[in-house]
Amino acid sequence: MKKLRYFIIIILLFVSLVGCAETKILERIGVTTLVGYDLGDDEMVDTTAIIRQVSPEFQSRVEIITTKDKTSKGTRIKANLRSSKKIQIGQMRIVLFGDDVAKDGLRYYTETLLENPAVSNSLFMAVVEGRTQPLLEYKYENIEDIGQHIFKLVEQNITNEHLISSTLHEVAHDYDSIGMDMSMPILKRDKEVIAITDVALFKRDKMVGKLSVNDSFYLKLVRNNFQSGMLETVLTKDDLTSSLMKNSPDGIPLVFDTVRTVRDVKLINQKTPEFDLHIKMNARLLEIKSDINTGDPKQIAALEKAIKKNLTREISRVIAYCQEVDSDVFGFGEVYRSSVRNSNLTHEKWHEMYKEMKVNVKIDFTIIRNGIFE
């Protein structure tokens, strides 16, 4: 019994000491929710951090601290010097990059984020048109906590599948993958509103081009299977048969959302390389500006055909643009790597082939339903 008592006392002592290892009391720390990076002069990094401070007496306060240093951690040391509370980054939700940083390369930033165990892998990343600092420091009338606002903005659009997901894990995944490049949303301030305007295309870690948000739908369609994206498109004369064109001479604008898509990419020629891209798509027609009777099976069939033609053209256009800027956001390289034995693919080798790549787009489009009124 005596022995047991000794042990219990010693273990209790240690347990009580464990609680004192490192304390992070909410009232004494500044919670960083958002960090923006800009290129400064002389290879310096300008870091703007949105820090939320919780105090027991008052409402929580949002503070914006901008610092300048050679490394991102260096800026954190400097930020600590200006803050009354210890700055912690465990709650960081989103990281923004000015487009000069994005064009210069993000490798170093993603690597330091990955290295740090306090940073969550589900953190979002986005690019800002221009510099991040003015976007963050602007006094918005209706936005109280800008860090939270931007995070929710990006998160909402990604979970609703309007954009390619750009969490830290996915960015790191695509960066280190040979046959796939990453993509991030681009944010822009327009007076009082912050909006996602474009999608940035990367070649390895450097931003090389951008697509409009509408085009990013096609991007998603080619890149992975998805469930709920919504698209507005205009069917033009080329797509439509004359019977459908009767009352709408300039084309028919319509909106649909996809219920389900299945994508299938096959490599059919290794030399060129040439791919067969087959997308099966079930959609729900949401809105159409024309006199088409959506209850008529014949007209629906004609409409499906027209949409198919339209989608094929648009997807080919998007692929051609991405080839032009040399960014393989679709992951065709991954398909190539996984279907060619002993390809010993490298980034350089793949990007050389990528420019010459041919893609045959084939689409099966089915309208399963429209609304509750014909």
Added chain:
Amino acid sequence: MKNPLQLSPKDTINAFLLFFVIHSSQVGVGIHGFQRFVYHDAKHDAWISVLLIGIVSHIIVIFMIKTLEMYDSNDLYGIHQDVFGKWIGNFLNGIYILYCSTAFFAVLRNYMEVINAWVFPNLNPWFLSATLLLIVMYAFLSGLRVIVGIAFFSVVFSFWLYPLLIFPLEFSSSSSFYPILESDIISILKGAQSMTFTIIGFEILNVIYPFVKDKENVKKHVHLGLLATTVIYLAIILVSLAYYSEGELARTIWATLTLFSIVRFPFIERFEFIAINFWMLIIIPNLCLYIWAAYRGTIRLVKISAKKFVWIFSIIIFIFTIVIQTRTQINMINTQFGKVAFYIVFVYPIFLYVVAALKKKLTSQKEQKE
């Protein structure tokens, strides 16, 4: 046969508990980050390497059990003394004790490193090692049946961790596995060899065998334990290969723990912190079994009480955990230990079986002549 162990029934355990002993002694710290080592050699065919080493471990265990069956109730240390005589036998026993102690040290130091790197960067290593050693001492002094009990609870209580591997599947793509068998056979075998550090632990059977009550059921439960481990490792490597991209997997130090970091619940945002701390439960039986195995060997060499042994042992280990501080040193120990362990665990049992079988044949011939 010399030196059979005399055991009272209250020291023995049921054979079905071997499932938990074998499984919990295999799963330890290696599981945190074995992916990058296997991937380094076998690339995207790494899962074949894992499967291969799993099968090999089954074969090795067959040899182990056969050797042990030749001696009704004796452990590896007694077999050594019988087969090789007093001097060489005791020398080999010494090596085996050293091996168990190093395994103990490697498990402890690696777990401390994870805690330091991930959860408490400023916590003193001596504090961690002292707390863990105290728990292990406490368990060890209570005897084998308590250790086996810990192993049982460790397996049962940690089983819920594995279904969480479903979460990373959301970000996975099956294209990472293709083309299958692109790596040549040598690299796949090399990858299998680099799994050594992760899959060892089942050699504890050598020491625990005489303590099993119903020996006819040993085979079944040991193989089931091995199978459970292989299935878990295979599941983890498959998920990792699909989840990470090529370069990412090669550079993620603790890929399994990083897998957990994508797991998110409404009530807990960073799940890996729970997983890492929970891992202590998985480490404890590992440590207990190794220290126990080392003790069983030591009492064959010198007369020493369990209490005295555990204090000396713990103090030596404690000093080493403090001396060895840096990541580079720890990695070096892991690789060197893995290399040596490969020969001790995967090659030596076959050799021992052959020698023991030969000796048995010779002695029986002699007896016939007489």
